[in-house]
Amino acid sequence: MNKKAFYNMSYGVYVTTSTDNGKPVGCITNSNTQITSSPATVSVSVNHDNYTAECIEKSGLFGFTVLAVDSDPEIIGKFGFFSSKDTDKFSGFEYDVKEGVPVVADGCAYAVCRVIDKMETSTHTVFLGEVIDADTLKNSEPMTYSYYHKVLKGKSPEKAPTYVEDAADETGAKKFVCDVCGYIFEGDSVPADFKCPICGVDASHFKEQ
Ligand SMILES: Cc1cc2nc3c(=O)[nH]c(=O)nc-3n(C[C@H](O)[C@H](O)[C@H](O)COP(=O)(O)O)c2cc1C
Incomplete structure (x- = not known):
């Protein structure tokens, strides 16, 4: 199998959040997808080892912010490479609480969802959420996964569903x-x-x- 085939798929970059008994938690995801329009539903794939998965599972709620090309890249550093288990990722970043779920403010849009179903894979849980609140934020270009790699020169950790080992340097x-x-x-x-x-x-x- 040639995993380079997957490089041709398109994704955004999101901060997917939840609540740990009132404490804000969350991680970077690229796997958010709108599934239906009415009622609006969205899915996200979260690794079993990510603390965010445990909190979504327990609270039955998740939110996400669509990051923009001019969002602070340190949001990706903090939310994508540390764990809410032992780090307060929200300190230093503005956020609002919507329907009981924290949503990071520095993005183009946000949505909050109630989990209505889930599907297990060997490494990730795919949560299906019905949208209970959503709105646009700043009027900026949404960040694509390709922009994150090519322009910001960012990497994806092993927990990302799209992780691939680094190609040999030439x-x-x-x-x-x-x-x-x-x-x-x-x-x-x-x-x-x-x-x-x-x-x-x-x-x-x-x-x-
Ligand atoms: C660009 C990027 C995309 C990512 N996409 C996902 C994803 O879709 N699902 C996932 O479970 N983890 C993904 N990750 C990894 C998590 O953000 C990372 O493992 C995080 O530290 C988990 O934090 P937590 O333990 O607080 O949940 C991604 C990371 C980056 C940098």
């Missing part, structure tokens, strides 16, 4: 990899004052590949 350029989010800096060395544009950690987190 450029021969020196590469330094962020040990938190996988962002790759290319150059002779990482400047001492460099800050990872995705997750915000300093130059000490970059190791030569």
Whole structure:
């Protein structure tokens, strides 16, 4: 099977959220899809090991914000590479609580859903939610998964359903990899004052590949 076939599929980048008995939780997802229009339903695929899956399961609720190309990339760093189990991902980011579910404010739109069904795979639960609230936020271009990879040069962790192992490097350029989010800096060395544009950690987190 040639997994490069999947590179041709299109996705957005979302912060999918839920509540842990009132505590806001959430993670980055690219697997959100509108399933029906009336009543409006949406699905999302969440890895069994992600704390967000446990909280959606228990609360029966999830929300998501559609990230924009001008959303703060540190949202992806924090929500996509740390766990709400031991990190307060919302501190430092503006959010509102809608229908009891936190929704990150820095995006183009949000929706809140009540889980009406789910499907198990060996690694992910696919939640089907009926939309109980939705609205647009700022008037910006929605971020695509391809933009995240090609322009922000972001990586996907193993828990993302679309994860693929890195292809072999053919450029021969020196590469330094962020040990938190996988962002790759290319150059002779990482400047001492460099800050990872995705997750915000300093130059000490970059190791030569
Ligand atoms: C671009 C991107 C896309 C991702 N897509 C998904 C996804 O669709 N489903 C999923 O379960 N995890 C996905 N992840 C991984 C989770 O965001 C990540 O494992 C997170 O740390 C889980 O946090 P939690 O333990 O607080 O739930 C994605 C991460 C990134 C950076």
